Amino acid sequence: MALLEVRDLAAGYGRARVLFDVGLEVGAGEVVMLAGRNGAGKSTTLKAIMGLIERAGEIRFHGQRVERLEPFEIARLGLGYVPEDRRIFTELTVAENLEVGRRAPRAGLPAWDEERLFALFPNLATMRDRPGSRMSGGEQKMLAIARTLMGNPLAVLLDEPSEGLAPLVVKQMAAAIGELKRAGLSVLLCEQNARFAEPLADRSYRIEKGQVRPA
Secondary structure, eight states, X not given: OEEEEEEEEEEEETTEEEEEEEEEEEXXXXXXXXXXXXXXXXXXXHHHHHTSSOEEEEEEETTEEOTTSOHHHHHHHTEEEEOTTOOOOTTSBHHHHHHHTOOOXXXXXXXXXXXXXXXXXXXXXXXXXXBGGGSXXXXXXXXXXXXXXXXXXXXXXXXXXXXXXXXXXXHHHHHHHHHHHHTTOEEEEEOSOHHHHTTTOSEEEEEETTEEEEO
């Protein structure tokens, strides 16, 4: 049974429709890649699933219909979201950003806490007291993922994690996503860098002009 199921999803911005009858699913403990060029609708798909834009269709998460819920309600059910533009609190330190995301552990999954996250992202361990504004783009992406994991989600929507990163940081990011998979977390990975994402993914979809099909 799929942990996340999307059926006949349509969405857009105002009068501009971007997604047309999108369907996909992510199983428990599975990494699924949503590939496509810039502007194809990858980020819009994640925003629509999370309830950040107007949409129509059916979205089930952990067996529950969520398309009528607010984003914070979906997050409380255990669906995490890491946007492409990170959106960390730049005036807060690394430790303070992590504390903002803290939620109780969920039954059946290992708990994420500072110690475990610093093992996942060693770079962050050396800058606990550093404000987000004094971090590189790659470090901010790591912090955005770590903050989401502090919420102990069942699944994570991850938007373009490798974009704009140095090759060494891309390798670190790939290793971290692999560890999330080994920990049993489900990941919907939107990524245009196939060389980065394909080795991590169990399955793939491709989105073209707002329509999704198996890759």
